[in-house]
Amino acid sequence: MEELEVLGPDGEAALEETAATMASLLGGCGSDSPVPPSCDDDDHGHRNSGPTHRDDGASSPEEPEAWDFLHDPVRIHEPLAGNTSDDVEIGNQIWNAGILLARVLDEGLLPDPYRTSMTHILELGCGTGITAVVAARSLPSSVRITATNFHPSILATAMRNMDANDVADRVDVRQLDWNDPPSSDLAEGVDCILAADVVYDHRHARLLPDVMRRIFRASSAPVGRVVILNRIRDQFLAHVAEFEVNMARAGFKGGWQWVDELFGDAWKGERR
DSSP: OOOOOBOOHHHHHHHHHHHHHHHHHHTOBSTTOSSOOSSBSOOOOOEEEOOOBOTTSOBOTTSOEEEOOSSSOEEEOOTTOSSSOOHHHHHTSOOHHHHHHHHHHHTTOSOTTHHHHOSEEEEESOTTOHHHHHHHHHSOTTSEEEEEESOHHHHHHHHHHHHHTTOTTTEEEEEOOTTSOOOHHHHTTOOEEEEESOOSSHHHHHHHHHHHHHHHHHSOOSOOEEEEEOBOOGGGHHHHHHHHHHHHHTTOOOOBOOTHHHHOGGGOOSBO
16 A cells, blocks of 8 residues: 655645646636546545555555445455555555545446446556456446556456455456557447556656547447546656646546545545
């Protein structure tokens, strides 16, 4: 599980500037916005019982971490969870934005027509698979769910967690390289893309809008919708702003709002 750092004064100022840029590009934000969040303000997990820890600070892969949700508890294996920037290690641990996106699904906080018209959800950067697990538990059985990642080790973790939570028959775990066009069978019928905490590199800001555009072009769905929940960090504010610009250039329309506007002040604190 990630540790939270305090957003410093410089980061607060940069955050305000980035928010103003996104509001200008996308037509404003706030609780009146009809679209789901693309940025999160605060993040606190709803952990039922913590993971065991080794002396090096990483979670024990033998002991899954338990999380309480409305639609049954979820238990997630989290191998290699530590504090390095290695891509595989990043993907093999639980991140707060993923927990909050799972809660958005679990508590039915997606507005119409997202909530009522989804037939095939595809998650980008599924990591441990916690969002896909909760989606399988909380959404109608008619909704197809595909969880994707690139690294085989991360995909193995996601499949292990589907099995651990008895949703392997509901979630199709697939490999997807953001640099390559998606296969037709992967994209078929996708009308909603989910992602959490995926904009932390300038390459993501460039690749993500393009891969989402390609997925929707390969899909037979008449309309494609995107739900991205991203944690705000000092060092990645420029990437988030660049991502929003590239989304608009790719033809996506929408807005954004703070996560505490969905969950209330109980989710707002000193850390972001």
